[in-house]
Each structure stands twice: as structure tokens, then as C-alpha cells.
Amino acid sequence: MFKKIIIGILLITVVGAAGAAFVYQSHAQESEQTAAEPEPILQHEGNQADQQSEPQSGEPLTAAEGPIGELWQQAGTITDLDNSGIQFSLQDGESVFIELGPADYWQNQGVDFQVGQQLIVKGTINEGVVHASQLTLPDGHTLMLRSETGQPLWSGGVQNRQGQNAGGIDGEHTPDPKAQVDDWITIEGSLTAFQSGSMTITTPQGEMIAFKTGQPRFFTDQDVYFQVGDKIKVLGFYENDQLMAGEITQVATGLRVMLRDPNGRPLWAGAGNGKGYGGGNGNGRNGNGGNGMGGDSNVGNSNGANGNSA
Amino acid sequence: MTEKQTSSPENNHFLARVYRSIQRDRLPPSDDRGRMKIVMNSLVLHIHPAKVSSASLKFTYTFGLGGLLLLLGSILAVTGIMLIFVYTPSPDAAYESMLALRTEIPFGNLVRNLHHWSGNLMVVVAVLHLLRVFYTAGFTRPREFNWAMGITLLLLITAANFTGYLLPWDQLAYWAVTVGTSLLDYVPLIGKPVIGLLLGGPEVGAATLTNFYGLHIALIPLAIFALVSFHIWRVRKDKITVPRQVNQEANTEKVTTVPHLVSIEFVFALLWLAILIAWSTFINAPLEEAANPTHSPNPAKAAWYFMGFQELLLHFHPVFGAIIIPGLSLLALLLLPYLDQDMNTAGIWFRSISGRWMALVSFIIGAAGTYLFVILDEYWLDLPGWLPFLPSYISNGWIPLAGIALLLIGYYELIKSLGNTNCESRQALFTLLFSSFFTLTLIGIFLRGEGMALIIPWS
Numbered sequence: 001m002f003k004k005i006i007i008g009i010l011l012i013t014v015v016g017a018a019g020a021a022f023v024y025q026s027h028a029q030e031s032e033q034t035a036a037e038p039e040p041i042l043q044h045e046g047n048q049a050d051q052q053s054e055p056q057s058g059e060p061l062t063a064a065e066g067p068i069g070e071l072w073q074q075a076g077t078i079t080d081l082d083n084s085g086i087q088f089s090l091q092d093g094e095s096v097f098i099e100l101g102p103a104d105y106w107q108n109q110g111v112d113f114q115v116g117q118q119l120i121v122k123g124t125i126n127e128g129v130v131h132a133s134q135l136t137l138p139d140g141h142t143l144m145l146r147s148e149t150g151q152p153l154w155s156g157g158v159q160n161r162q163g164q165n166a167g168g169i170d171g172e173h174t175p176d177p178k179a180q181v182d183d184w185i186t187i188e189g190s191l192t193a194f195q196s197g198s199m200t201i202t203t204p205q206g207e208m209i210a211f212k213t214g215q216p217r218f219f220t221d222q223d224v225y226f227q228v229g230d231k232i233k234v235l236g237f238y239e240n241d242q243l244m245a246g247e248i249t250q251v252a253t254g255l256r257v258m259l260r261d262p263n264g265r266p267l268w269a270g271a272g273n274g275k276g277y278g279g280g281n282g283n284g285r286n287g288n289g290g291n292g293m294g295g296d297s298n299v300g301n302s303n304g305a306n307g308n309s310a
Numbered sequence: 311m312t313e314k315q316t317s318s319p320e321n322n323h324f325l326a327r328v329y330r331s332i333q334r335d336r337l338p339p340s341d342d343r344g345r346m347k348i349v350m351n352s353l354v355l356h357i358h359p360a361k362v363s364s365a366s367l368k369f370t371y372t373f374g375l376g377g378l379l380l381l382l383g384s385i386l387a388v389t390g391i392m393l394i395f396v397y398t399p400s401p402d403a404a405y406e407s408m409l410a411l412r413t414e415i416p417f418g419n420l421v422r423n424l425h426h427w428s429g430n431l432m433v434v435v436a437v438l439h440l441l442r443v444f445y446t447a448g449f450t451r452p453r454e455f456n457w458a459m460g461i462t463l464l465l466l467i468t469a470a471n472f473t474g475y476l477l478p479w480d481q482l483a484y485w486a487v488t489v490g491t492s493l494l495d496y497v498p499l500i501g502k503p504v505i506g507l508l509l510g511g512p513e514v515g516a517a518t519l520t521n522f523y524g525l526h527i528a529l530i531p532l533a534i535f536a537l538v539s540f541h542i543w544r545v546r547k548d549k550i551t552v553p554r555q556v557n558q559e560a561n562t563e564k565v566t567t568v569p570h571l572v573s574i575e576f577v578f579a580l581l582w583l584a585i586l587i588a589w590s591t592f593i594n595a596p597l598e599e600a601a602n603p604t605h606s607p608n609p610a611k612a613a614w615y616f617m618g619f620q621e622l623l624l625h626f627h628p629v630f631g632a633i634i635i636p637g638l639s640l641l642a643l644l645l646l647p648y649l650d651q652d653m654n655t656a657g658i659w660f661r662s663i664s665g666r667w668m669a670l671v672s673f674i675i676g677a678a679g680t681y682l683f684v685i686l687d688e689y690w691l692d693l694p695g696w697l698p699f700l701p702s703y704i705s706n707g708w709i710p711l712a713g714i715a716l717l718l719i720g721y722y723e724l725i726k727s728l729g730n731t732n733c734e735s736r737q738a739l740f741t742l743l744f745s746s747f748f749t750l751t752l753i754g755i756f757l758r759g760e761g762m763a764l765i766i767p768w769s
Contacts, residue, residue: 007719013712017705021696082698192492192513198604200513202492205762206620208485208610210603227512229495229502242605 031080031087031095072125078117086113088121098123098130101145107186111143184237184246191230199245201234211236211243214259214266224250224257237264345566357542358567363552365561367570371446371553374578375439381579382432383538385586389425390527397477399523401516404479405600412597419594424586426595429471433615436464444740445669447656448551449647456544457647459537466534468615473526475613476519484601488514489612493619496632514603551657560657609762617754618747624762625687627707635711639743646740652733665734668725672738676745684753688764
């Protein structure tokens with residue numbers, strides 16, 4: 001009897017999980033197919049363009065640009081999201097999939113999409129797929145994903161000045177090339193070791209990565225306290241094979257400590273280190289978006305190490 | 311010196327008294343009674359009974375694994391004591407000690423190599439000993455508790471090896487121990503306190519080295535010595551199972567331990583000593599660059615005997631990979647002899663001819679199936695992605711565990727339906743699981759590259 005109960009529970013688990021996965025995936029696939037069908041979207045785009053002579057973002061649509069596809073702009077609500085984009089319900093009830101590029105790019109900028117969130121998406125449609133270039137959030141902030149020419153901003157925009165805010169929304173300053181960091185990377189995992197000036201993180205894959213944090217006092221001054229075992233997210237860059245942390249986020253609390261500016265310069269270097277980095281609020285992992293740090297305070301406020309505004 | 315060698319009666323009288331005060335029995339013994347007395351009056355030989363079954367002397371029954379463990383333990387004790395005189399357990403000096411052993415101290419490298427290889431071999435031999443006892447049903451009544459003691463000893467041997475792993479304070483040691491201890495982090499409630507106690511702080515550092523050193527040279531060896539003494543005493547009391555063939559009665563003939571068993575053991579010990587010395591002369595124990603807490607190797611792997619667990623963590627939610635699955639396995643291992651009702655097959659390798667075949671087939675299925683599952687999980691299976699609305703301990707823990715449990719139950723019932731007894735079916739299941747863990751360990755050691763990415767050998 002006991003054995004049968006156990007087998008029953010196991011069977012229900014496995015069959016239930018298989019069924020749920022099948023239904024979920026079928027639904028997701030259907031949604032993707034709907035999003036991929038070009039005609040309804042194009043038709044909708046036309047309607048929308050007619051209805052909105054002045055789009056919600058306030059930027060008029062321009063003519064289609066050859067190889068990168070036709071411009072596309074819609075307002076709607078997020079109904080689902082994954083690592084490559086969002087399922088987007090338009091105002092007329094239609095659903096499309098918006099490709100946003102690598103998730104870590106926008107996640108690194110502090111953007112956290114939620115189902116039900118309303119957005120205005122500007123992008124291009126090419127072969128039935130919508131590639132977002134700019135998202136406008138309900139609070140009015142914008143997230144830039146691609147340049148006007150369709151160049152993804154995550155594909156190394158420093159050299160060609162295509163990083164966000166390289167020309168920038170605020171665009172008031174030019175990066176110091178000596179301090180410029182080319183490749184910011186993000187790692188997530190569990191804090192394994194923590195000692196003066198360095199931390200070690202264990203990723204879910206079991207890889208252990210040590211990185212430099214700079215002066216511990218600096219982030220305790222920011223009222224962020226880490227303990228071994230904390231799930232953390234580290235944004236940093238490699239310098240001579242050594243990972244240098246620019247920003248550490250405590251996942252459970254959402255608290256974030258900023259250690260370096262977008263150019264990789266330590267923020268603990270002394271008074272006035274925030275000066276001259278602009279007062280803008282643009283994005284820009286590779287660009288030099290303003291981080292709004294005052295000379296008297298090392299603590300970042302609304303902007304992350306990337307100076308994001310999203 | 312013997313009585314014959316003494317010249318004067320006075321000397322004879324005095325020296326004979328001294329000699330007899332040390333060695334009470336006449337050597338060599340002239341009859342069986344004398345031989346039995348030697349065993350009974352000797353501290354060391356007293357681990358054996360005065361007489362043993364002649365059938366159990368057959369090498370292919372025990373492979374001398376228990377004796378080899380004692381030999382390795384003795385080598386470890388001797389070489390370990392020698393190393394204590396050189397080694398300084400501090401981060402600043404530990405690595406220097408290793409370099410000194412390699413380059414300055416006469417025979418230092420040989421002693422360290424002997425210690426290292428004997429320690430690692432001990433883990434392997436302890437597992438093989440466990441398998442030998444299991445596959446010959448050596449845990450049947452009244453030996454159930456001794457089986458549990460043996461498993462505890464295996465855990466202690468692993469602990470001894472693991473604590474010794476850190477002592478060279480090189481990159482391999484530092485990061486293997488960092489990874490190994492981080493596995494404990496997943497144990498609810500006690501995980502963090504135990505880590506704190508072991509490491510002497512939040513991370514591997516000077517306090518950890520001191521703690522591990524103390525555990526390695528004192529606490530764990532003492533515990534092993536105490537348990538081994540008890541374990542051997544129970545073997546004496548419970549008696550070793552007598553080997554026999556299927557459908558044959560056991561040979562009840564007994565012979566004296568001296569010289570029949572002792573001579574075999576002596577030759578066996580000399581042979582292994584020669585092998586170990588030769589091996590340690592030519593193969594150096596690994597020593598990488600000095601530990602660098604700020605720069606981990608990629609991939610950072612645990613000690614080789616923990617790689618099966620590290621591999622499990624790549625496929626299951628940590629609560630399941632690090633706690634539930636190993637915990638259930640250990641519990642099942644401890645309970646195995648208490649589930650066994652078949653006393654008539656004790657002493658028969660794999661219980662029967664059919665049991666032998668089932669074990670072989672199960673081993674192959676376990677190895678192939680595990681490898682297949684690992685590949686599937688690496689490239690296709692994505693339960694958390696397929697079921698994103700479920701918490702990951704369900705989608706990546708309970709659900710895959712339930713699926714595997716169902717497969718195992720199905721396999722057990724299939725083996726039984728083929729006419730095998732409960733014991734043979736359990737044996738097949740154990741073999742499958744052992745083979746699976748063995749395969750996971752091999753994959754972890756050899757087929758995980760940078761970022762723990764799976765390496766496909768033929769690609």
C-alpha cells in the first residue's frame with residue numbers, strides 16, 4: 001500500500017510536470033508564431049501609425065530604412081518575458097514578441113521588466129521580427145538598445161562611440177580613453193569568501209571567481225553589508241587577468257554598492273571623484289553616462305555604476 | 311638472539327630471562343598449539359583468531375583489502391609523523407615547507423609522495439573494501455552494525471584525506487577545499503555554523519589551516535584508530551563469512567593463522583610497500599603554485615572524491631544535489647544489511663550466477679544511462695526553462711528526482727520479474743546507483759573544462 005502511494009505521488013509529479021511543460025511550451029510557441037507572422041503586425045503597424053500621428057514617445061516615425069527593416073512603434077503591456085525579449089500585448093489585443101538582445105545588457109542597467117508593465121517600444125521590424133531599439137518606461141525613462149542604424153549597443157560601442165550615451169542622451173562629456181573599460185561583464189552567484197579588498201563568488205555552474213572590491217570600508221559606508229552565502233550580482237571588468245568589481249548587488253535585498261564609475265575609476269579614490277562625470281542621467285555601460293555623483297559623496301543615488309537611467 | 315647463541319650458563323640464564331620477558335613463546339613454534347599461542351599472546355597478531363578458515367585464505371575472496379587498509383594506515387602514520395617535523399601550518403610557511411620537502415630535506419619528497427599517494431589510495435581501497443563486503447554479503451547477521459561502522463570509517467578516511475588536502479597551501483589545495491566546504495553551505499540550519507567552525511571564519515584562511523591541521527594529525531586519526539580497533543574486534547567476534555561457490559557447502563576446514571595467513575599478509579604487505587615506494591619515487595604528489603585567494607583556477611574543482619557531488623550540483627537544485635540525494639543514499643547504505651533476509655548466500659560473490667549477470671548489466675546501464683542523462687541535461691533538458699512558473703527546487707529538484715526514482719523502481723521491479731530474489735534485485739539497484747555515481751565522478755574529473763562546460767571526448 002505504502003509503495004503504491006509513493007509510486008502514485010511520483011507518477012503524478014512526473015506526468016503533471018510533463019503535461020504542464022507541454023502546455024506551457026505549446027502556448028509559448030503559439031505566441032511566438034503569432035508574433036512572427038508579419039502581415040498582422042504590419043497591418044497593425046499601419047493602423048497604429050494612422051491612429052497615432054504623434055506617437056506616445058513624442059518622436060515621429062520616420063521612413064523605413066532598407067536593410068534594418070521598417071520602423072515600428074507601439075504601446076502595450078508585457079505579458080511574458082524571457083532572456084531574449086518580451087511578449088508584448090498591443091492596445092488592440094494583438095500579441096507580438098519583441099526581441100531585446102541579451103538580457104544581461106538591460107539587466108545590468110537596473111532594468112527589471114515585470115509582467116503587466118506598460119511600455120512604448122520603438123524599433124524595427126525585419127522579416128516579421130521586431131527588434132527594439134528604444135523602450136520608454138512608464139516613468140518616462142528610456143532604455144536604449146540599438147543605434148539609429150540598428151547597431152546593437154551591447155556589441156562594443158566604445159570604439160565606434162555607439163555605447164549608450166557615448167554621444168549620449170545627455171552627451172555632454174567624452175570618456176577619458178585611459179580609464180575607459182571596454183568589457184563590463186556580469187556574474188551572479190553565491191558569495192563564498194570575503195576578505196579585505198577581495199571577494200570570491202561561486203557561480204551556479206560551480207566556477208569560483210575572485211574579484212577585487214577595493215576598500216571594504218567604502219561599501220560599509222554605503223550601509224551595505226555582505227555575508228558569505230549571500231546571493232550577489234557583480235558587474236565588473238578584467239584588468240590584467242584580475243576581475244575588478246564596479247558594482248555589487250545583494251540579490252535578496254536589492255541593495256547595490258557602487259565601487260567604480262563607468263570608466264572603471266575607483267570611487268573610493270577620494271573627494272571629488274564624482275566630479276566631471278556629468279550630471280546627466282543617461283545609460284551607457286561603455287559610454288560615459290552621467291552617474292550623478294557629487295564630489296562630497298561616494299554614494300551613488302539613482303544611477304548605477306553604469307549611469308543608467310532606466 | 312636465541313638461547314643457542316649464548317655461550318656461558320650465566321649469560322644464558324640472564325639473557326634468556328630478558329628475552330623471555332619480551333617474547334614468551336618459543337620461536338619458531340614446533341606444533342599447532344605453539345602457533346596458536348603466538349597469535350593469542352601477540353598484540354599485533356591478536357587481530358586475527360588463532361585459526362582461520364582455509365577457504366577464506368583464497369586471495370580472490372577478500373583481495374586483502376582490509377589488510378591493505380591497515381598497511382596504508384601504518385604508512386600514513388609513519389610518514390605523517392615524519393612530515394610533522396618539517397611542516398608549519400601557517401599560510402606564510404606551509405607552502406615553503408612543501409618546497410623544502412621537495413628540494414632541501416633528504417628523502418623529504420619521497421616521504422611526502424608516500425604520504426600523499428597512500429592517503430589517496432586509502433580512499434579507493436576503502437571503497438573497494440566496502441564493495442567486496444557488499445557483493446559477498448559480508449554484512450549479513452550478526453555483522454550489520456560492523457557494516458555501519460565500516461561506512462563511518464570510510465567517511466572518516468575521506469575527512470582525513472580532505473583535511474590533508476589543504477595543508478600544502480597551493481592553488482589546488484586552496485580552491486578544492488574552498489569548493490568542498492562551500493558544498494556544506496547548502497545544508498539547512500547547520501551548514502553555516504559547521505562551515506564557520508571548520509574554516510574558523512567566513513573563508514579559507516590561516517584559521518582554516520590550523521583547524522584542518524589539528525583535525526588531520528590528531529582528532530581524525532584518533533577517531534579512526536578507535537573505530538578501527540572496534541571494527542576489527544567485531545570482525546573477530548562476528549567472524550568473517552566463509553567463501554563458497556553457488557550450490558556448494560562452505561569448506562569448514564581450519565588452519566592456524568601462523569604461518570598460513572600471516573605469511574600471505576607479510577608477502578602482500580611487502581609487495582604493496584615496494585609498489586608504493588616505486589610509485590612515490592617516480593610520481594610526484596601534485597604541487598601547484600602557492601595559494602592565491604584572489605585568483606581561482608578555471609574550473610575550480612573539489613577534491614576528486616567529491617567530484618561526483620559537485621557534478622550532481624550541476625544537474626539538481628543544491629538542496630537536492632548536496633543534501634537530499636547524498637543523505638538518502640547514505641541512509642540506504644546504512645540500512646542495506648537490515649533489509650537483507652537472505653542469509654544463505656553469504657560468502658558467495660554476487661549471491662548467484664544470475665546476480666553476477668544482473669550486477670554486470672546494471673553497472674553498464676548505470677554508466678551509460680548516467681552519461682546519457684548528463685549529455686541530455688547539458689544540451690536539451692531544461693526543466694527550469696520549461697516550467698518557469700515553478701520554484702527551482704521543484705522544477706530542478708523534486709521533479710527530476712521523482713522521474714529518476716520512478717525509473718529506479720521500474721528497474722527494480724523488472725529485475726525481480728526476471729526471477730531474481732529481492733537481494734539480487736537490491737544488489738542490481740545498488741550496482742546501478744554506484745555505477746552512476748562512479749560515472750558522475752569520472753565526468754567531473756575528466757570531462758569538465760573551463761566554466762565546468764562538458765567536454766565531449768569525440769568532438
